[in-house]
Amino acid sequence: MSGLEALALALMVPGTVFFVAGTVGMLRFPDAVSRLHALTKADGLGLVLIAAGAAVAAGSAGVALRLVLICVLVGLAGALGAHLIARLVRSGGEG
Amino acid sequence: MDAMIVFDLALALALVGLAWAVLATEDLFAAVVLFIVFGLMTALAWVRLAAPDVALAEAAIGAGVTGALLLTTLRRTAGAATPEVTPPAVSWGVGALSLAVTAGLGAAFLGAPSQGPGLEGAIAGNLAASGVEHPVTAVLLNYRAYDTLMEVVVLFAAVVAVWSVAQAPEAETPAPGPVYAGFARLALPAAAVVGAYLLWAGATMPGGAFQGGAVLGALGILALLARSYVPAPEHRAMARAAFIAGTAVFALVALAVGFGPRVAFEYPPALAKPLILLIEAVVTLSIAATLAALFFGREPEPLSVEARP
Amino acid sequence: MSPAFALSLTVLMTVLLACILGGLLRVLRGPTRADRMLAAQLFGTTATAVLILMALATGDRSLIDVALAFAVLAAVTVVAFVATSGRGAP
Amino acid sequence: MSPDLIYGLAGLGVFGIGLFRALTLAAPLRRVLALKLCAVGASFLLIVAAYREPPGAADAVPHALVITGIVVMVSAMAVALALIHRIAVLEREGGHD
Numbered sequence: 245m246s247g248l249e250a251l252a253l254a255l256m257v258p259g260t261v262f263f264v265a266g267t268v269g270m271l272r273f274p275d276a277v278s279r280l281h282a283l284t285k286a287d288g289l290g291l292v293l294i295a296a297g298a299a300v301a302a303g304s305a306g307v308a309l310r311l312v313l314i315c316v317l318v319g320l321a322g323a324l325g326a327h328l329i330a331r332l333v334r335s336g337g338e339g
Numbered sequence: 340m341d342a343m344i345v346f347d348l349a350l351a352l353a354l355v356g357l358a359w360a361v362l363a364t365e366d367l368f369a370a371v372v373l374f375i376v377f378g379l380m381t382a383l384a385w386v387r388l389a390a391p392d393v394a395l396a397e398a399a400i401g402a403g404v405t406g407a408l409l410l411t412t413l414r415r416t417a418g419a420a421t422p423e424v425t426p427p428a429v430s431w432g433v434g435a436l437s438l439a440v441t442a443g444l445g446a447a448f449l450g451a452p453s454q455g456p457g458l459e460g461a462i463a464g465n466l467a468a469s470g471v472e473h474p475v476t477a478v479l480l481n482y483r484a485y486d487t488l489m490e491v492v493v494l495f496a497a498v499v500a501v502w503s504v505a506q507a508p509e510a511e512t513p514a515p516g517p518v519y520a521g522f523a524r525l526a527l528p529a530a531a532v533v534g535a536y537l538l539w540a541g542a543t544m545p546g547g548a549f550q551g552g553a554v555l556g557a558l559g560i561l562a563l564l565a566r567s568y569v570p571a572p573e574h575r576a577m578a579r580a581a582f583i584a585g586t587a588v589f590a591l592v593a594l595a596v597g598f599g600p601r602v603a604f605e606y607p608p609a610l611a612k613p614l615i616l617l618i619e620a621v622v623t624l625s626i627a628a629t630l631a632a633l634f635f636g637r638e639p640e641p642l643s644v645e646a647r648p
Numbered sequence: 649m650s651p652a653f654a655l656s657l658t659v660l661m662t663v664l665l666a667c668i669l670g671g672l673l674r675v676l677r678g679p680t681r682a683d684r685m686l687a688a689q690l691f692g693t694t695a696t697a698v699l700i701l702m703a704l705a706t707g708d709r710s711l712i713d714v715a716l717a718f719a720v721l722a723a724v725t726v727v728a729f730v731a732t733s734g735r736g737a738p
Numbered sequence: 739m740s741p742d743l744i745y746g747l748a749g750l751g752v753f754g755i756g757l758f759r760a761l762t763l764a765a766p767l768r769r770v771l772a773l774k775l776c777a778v779g780a781s782f783l784l785i786v787a788a789y790r791e792p793p794g795a796a797d798a799v800p801h802a803l804v805i806t807g808i809v810v811m812v813s814a815m816a817v818a819l820a821l822i823h824r825i826a827v828l829e830r831e832g833g834h835d
Contacts, residue, residue, distance in 0.1 A: 249653040256701070260660045263694055267667040270674050270690060276682045279674075283690045294660075294697045298704050301653075310712045311700065314719040317529060318693055321722035324522045325689050328730040329682050331516070342658040346665060347741050351748035353669055358752040358775050362759040362768060364676065372675050372684045374771055375725060376668075379695045381778055382714065383665075384748070386702055387741050388785050389796045391710045396805045398714050400812050402692065402721040407728035408812075412767065412819040414732040416826035425762045433761040441754035448746055448783055454790055457797035474798035475805070483802060490806045497813035501820040519727065526723060533720045537713065545710040549809055550717065557721050564731045626809070633816035636823070 252301035259293030262286050276333050280326050287322035291315060347387060354380055371413060375406045392475045392545040395537070399550050403557025404630050407564075411634065470611025471542045479547065480615045484604045488593065491585045491622055494629045498582050505637030523565040530558040538623050542612070548619040552626025559631025570639035578632060578639070585625025589618050649707075657705040664698050685729045692722050742789040749782025766825065770818045777811050 266286025273279045292315050299308040357377040364370050378401030385394040425433075462474050462482070469477035479487050534554035541547025562568040570578070592614055597603035606614050671694075674687040696718045703711035756776030763769050781804045788800035 246650065246653075249650060253653070253656055256660055257656075259697070260663050263664055263667050263697065266690060267671045267694075270671055270687060276680055276686065279683060280686055283686055286690060287693045291693055291697050294700055298700045301704055307703075307709060307712055310716055313529070313533075314696065314700070314712075314715055317526070317716075317719040318696060318722050320522060320525060321719070321726075322689070322693065324518060324723055325686070325726040327518050328516075328726060329686055332730050332733065333680070333682050342655055343661075343741075344739060344744075346658065346662045347744045348739075349662065349665055349669065351744045353665075354745075354748045355751040355755070357672075358755045358779075360672075360676065361775065362755065362763060362772055366678065367765070367767065368681050369675060369678065369684055370768065370771065372688050373672075374774075375688055376672065376675065376691050377775070377778075379691055379718075380668075382718075383695060383698060383702075384745055384782070385785060386699065386711060386714065388745055388789050389792075390785050390788065390801050390804070391708060391714060392801050393781075393785060393804050393808070395710075395714050395717055396808045398717045399721065400808055402718055403724050404812055405815065406725035408816055408819055409767075410725070410728045410732045412823060415823045416767065424764055430762050434758055437754055437758035437761065440757060441750060444753065444783070445747075445750050448750060448786075451787070453742060453787075454794075457788065458799045459790075459795060459797045462798050463795075474795075475801050478798045478802035479805065483799070486803075486806055490809055493810050494813050497817050500817045504817075504820050504824045522723065526720070530720045533716055537717070540710075540713065544713075546713060549805055553809075554717060554720060557724050560724060561727065564727050630812070633813070636816075636820060 248300060248303065252297040255297035255300065256294050259290045259297065262290035262293065266290060277330055280330055284322055284326045288319055291318055343387075350380060350384055350387070354384060368413060371406075371409045374409065375401070378402070378405060392547070392550075395545055395550045396553065399537075399553030399557065400630075403553055403560065404634060407557075407560050407634055411636070468608045468611070470606065470608070470615050473541060473543055473545070473547075475545065476541045476547050476615075479549075480618060481604075481606065481611065484589075484593065487622075488586070488589050491589060491625060494626060495582055495586055498629050498632050501633055501636060502638050519565055520567075523561060523567055527558055527562060527567065530554060530561065534558065534623070534627070538619060541619065542616070548622045549626060551619075552623040553630065555623065555627030556630025556634075559627060560634045563631060563635055570635060572639055574639055578628065581625060581628035582632070583625075585622040588621040592618055654705060657701050661698050661701045661705070664694050664701070668694050681729070681733060685726055689722070689726050692718060692725075696722075740791070742786045745782055746786040749779045749786065751779070752776075752782065753779025755779075766822045767819075770815060770822070773818075774811060774815060777807065781807055 263286045266282050269282025270279050273282055295311040295315050299311045357373055357380060361370050361373045361377060364373065378397060382394045382397045382401065385397060462477065466472065466474065466477055469481040471477050471480065534551045537546040537554060538548060538551030593604045596606050668691050671687050671690060675684045678684055696715045699711055699715040699718065703709065703715065752775055756772045756779055760769055760772035760776055763772060784800040784804050788797040790796055
């Protein structure tokens with residue numbers, strides 16, 4: 245395994261751990277708002293770490309650019325989704 | 340033995356399990372969410388089967404349009420009466436019949452030669468004359484362009500059908516709020532860029548009119564949800580032009596190249612690339628407009644006029 | 649690509665898939681619609697991560713575009729959900 | 739065991755479940771979902787037929803057919819959902835009379 249590949253793994257393994265933690269939190273936390281809390285961690289950090297690892301391993305500017313775009317878009321969508329769902333839960337309209 | 344086999348087996352089992360759960364779970368909302376997840380898993384399976392074009396189309400349509408359509412229908416039909424259940428005797432009979440059909444299909448599938456030579460040789464041999472470098476785009480826009488024209492016609496027919504059975508407007512849902520408006524300002528241009536990029540990419544790699552159109556259609560849905568765009572009666576003519584443009588341009592090009600020694604759809608090789616790009620660009624816009632209109636679900640009408648007395 | 653790296657990617661992909669499959673319990677259990685929908689949003693992100701890993705493992709750049717399509721449409725379903733379940737629903 | 743066999747069998751399973759449920763379920767929205775699952779199962783068989791072991795490139799014709807199918811399916815689904823909406827509204831009105 246080359247140095248770059250080891251660095252990529254050093255980023256991607258923690259990323260995957262965040263996804264596992266987020267999923268466990270989503271399963272174990274007691275109510276919707278705390279589950280949101282678990283989920284946004286996985287959304288934010290997990291994907292960014294995995295994308296960073298992929299960018300390191302791919303070593304191409306075009307791929308890295310797309311990965312940055314993916315992270316920004318998913319980050320925005322995650323923040324928006326968490327906000328909207330939390331607002332809905334608070335207003336008691338989630339039925 | 341490839342380690343990916345574990346992934347494949349888990350994904351295949353998940354697909355079957357999800358299909359069962361979608362139709363067996365009691366809560367209709369849970370069924371819709373499971374169905375959306377089934378779409379995600381399908382896209383992953385298609386990547387595993389070396390079909391990135393199909394995965395892209397499924398991702399764009401499944402993540403964008405299907406979920407939004409189903410959720411809107413759930414709201415609109417909330418509280419509808421549940422029809423009576425099928426009697427057990429009928430269920431057993433139908434079950435046996437479905438099993439027989441599936442077994443027949445399975446026998447055909449397992450008996451068919453796998454890895455057998457298909458049409459890939461013929462596709463590769465004529466790719467130079469097709470005007471594009473990506474085989475799937477060549478099939479869609481050149482070799483089997485007639486099918487694709489019919490597909491655009493089907494989309495048009497769908498919008499006609501939806502408009503003709505449309506119901507009076509619902510009670511307006513509250514707009515999603517200032518945070519969403521801010522998100523829309525960032526996401527709508529980004530989605531427009533990604534849609535255009537997918538259209539452009541289609542000439543050389545997976546992408547093309549449907550994938551680009553589906554992303555742009557989802558953009559339309561986001562704009563409708565944010566009220567960044569409110570369909571008004573005076574937009575009807577524009578909307579109709581957008582729905583018909585794809586079919587019209589496609590058919591006109593197909594017929595126009597048919598004069599002289601050629602038959603319809605037989606593009607002159609020198610002009611094939613610009614013609615395909617022209618068709619794809621217009622078809623992309625048509626698909627986007629049609630998908631957004633299918634989500635909106637009715638003809639725009641003035642708010643002051645009551646649809647029903 | 650070294651065999652060890654390829655195997656590591658496969659393991660990571662399988663772990664992420666296992667996350668999705670485990671998370672399905674939340675969709676089945678609910679109890680509220682918000683719970684089910686937030687699980688679906690997490691699956692969308694996880695599937696995007698799987699696609700990035702697949703792109704790396706196969707060397708097929710176009711898979712990044714599939715991930716990009718997921719990313720750009722990540723918000724559509726949840727926004728449609730919130731828009732259709734506000735108060736005033738029939 | 740290769741991916742094409744695994745996903746081919748999964749496609750068959752999804753097709754069978756969809757077919758059975760489309761014919762037996764009573765709720766119209768579920769019947770639409772069942773038909774869509776049935777169609778996805780059939781698409782799997784097409785994509786599997788196009789699959790070639792890694793060095794070979796997949797056959798593009800079934801891929802194009804399935805892409806066409808996805809767009810046609812979403813159109814058909816939109817029409818079916820509009821009809822379901824209409825039925826629900828008419829039933830609601832009928833109940834009020």
